[in-house]
Amino acid sequence: MRRSKKIIAAGLAAGALSAMAAPPAARAVRQWETSRRDAWVQKATAALENGEETLPPMPWGVKLVEDGNIEKDDAGLRRLFNLIRNGNRTPECEHERLLIAAEEQRKFVQQLAQS
Numbered sequence: 001m002r003r004s005k006k007i008i009a010a011g012l013a014a015g016a017l018s019a020m021a022a023p024p025a026a027r028a029v030r031q032w033e034t035s036r037r038d039a040w041v042q043k044a045t046a047a048l049e050n051g052e053e054t055l056p057p058m059p060w061g062v063k064l065v066e067d068g069n070i071e072k073d074d075a076g077l078r079r080l081f082n083l084i085r086n087g088n089r090t091p092e093c094e095h096e097r098l099l100i101a102a103e104e105q106r107k108f109v110q111q112l113a114q115s
Helices: 002-049 075-086 091-114
Strands: none
Touching: 002 075
């Protein structure tokens, strides 16, 4: 009888200890995952800014967007997605695009005047 009480007491103590340790452990895992994701986003952004055409391999278990949660604005991730979608837009590139847009607008206005 005494042995079973000791086993029950040990089980309850282990359960209480694991219940107290679970939140800090879960928080540590989330922080670790976030740090791995942020490091990969920085590597990928640097690769695209340096003109590489491929992204570095994504570490196992890294998620860019959390499942089922409201996505928080992440400037680094937004920068990466914009680089993927639009490429590395330097000020010179933007100036060239504005010159092309102004020329196209001038052509359009001329066509409207001729019609």
